[in-house]
Amino acid sequence: MIPSREEMRRELDRRHGKVLQDRFADASVAICGLGGLGSNVATALARAGVGHLHLIDFDRVDISNLNRQQYMAHQPGVFKTEALKENLLMIAPYVKVTVDTVRITEENIRRLLRNDDIICEAFDVAEAKAMLANFILENMPEKYLVSGSGMAGILSSNTIRTRKVTEKFYLCGDEISDADKGDGLFSSRVMICAAHQANMIMRIIAGKYDV
């Protein structure tokens, strides 16, 4: 038996406080890339009652994703947008989830992200991360950008941190460990980085802009 919208909201109000929960419920967060970072960020935000999650990815779930991404063993072959939406709605049935199954390029960023307050950069390819960051910082300075860089391997948890680079640009990760150098990506450490991103997003929504 799934709880009603009112029951779920009441519990969130009770735990988070109504003032804060109103802010979460009104927020719209775009998640660009639904891999180990994006799928975990989305899960944390959905559980917290963030009102609108905008999921963007062009790719399909692959068996190799199951070591760290929030997908199920029956979902390989399904678009990540559709699979994650299904999974999020099982956790938080009243969150508004919109999806765009498309590759984000300089040509479509402005249109895709125009209605979102906060942008979570959660790509895996370094060049794509840099492209999105440069475009938003240059062309959409009103947006908050929370990016992830450096979470490969099983190095210490404590090297992953959140850094405020400029007024609206936050960077989470150790900024060093590179998946392209063969260290592998592990659920635990990727989740630490994703949790840094999710927590910074929650702080921004709450009006706490320091790290």
Next chain:
Amino acid sequence: MVKINGKSCNAKGKLIAVYLSEEGYDLKRVAVEKNGEIVPKSQYENTAFENGDIVEIVSFVGGG
């Protein structure tokens, strides 16, 4: 002096593109902020560091 990623450097007068290349940065993976503002990639070739500039170079790595 120019402060780059928290360290004082003698990079005054140097073009951003030249500095990035000398330091071994991959231009496709970086974002450069100067005095709190993003430097558009198209400006790397014709923007030089000036005395007192505070610069942040973010170099993205793969994984997500």
